Amino acid sequence: SWGGGPVAVVEYAYSMNGEWIKVDNSEFTILGQFDRTAAGGQTEKNIPGYKVYDFKLPDALLNRDNICIRLRPVRLPAGVSSFMPLRLANISIKYNK
Numbered sequence: 001s002w003g004g005g006p007v008a009v010v011e012y013a014y015s016m017n018g019e020w021i022k023v024d025n026s027e028f029t030i031l032g033q034f035d036r037t038a039a040g041g042q043t044e045k046n047i048p049g050y051k052v053y054d055f056k057l058p059d060a061l062l063n064r065d066n067i068c069i070r071l072r073p074v075r076l077p078a079g080v081s082s083f084m085p086l087r088l089a090n091i092s093i094k095y096n097k
Contacts, residue, residue: 003085005030006073010055013068020070022071026055030086050089057093069093 010026013019031051061067069091076083 005086007075007077008071008073010057011070011072012057013070014064014066016068018068023055023057027074028053033046036046040094062095 007027007029009028010023013021019060035065057069071088
């Protein structure tokens with residue numbers, strides 16, 4: 001049964017054609033938006049509103065002219081057989097060095 005979004009990781013590269021490198025400790029499960037008309041409604045894996053995920057990017061990315069960031073689904077969580085399409089609304093990078 002559907003039970004949430006896929007497990008994903010954050011990766012970076014110095015160009016779109018470059019080698020993609022996984023950010024340490026970046027694996028996370030994408031939480032789904034629940035359907036208000038569906039039986040069961042809100043659960044621990046389906047919650048209303050925007051979801052915020054924070055990841056510490058490596059210092060190797062500081063002062064680079066070009067970096068590329070991607071969120072890559074790697075698998076479905078245990079007990080999940082499929083997931084609904086997902087929409088990414090916003091991504092930002094905070095630089096405070």
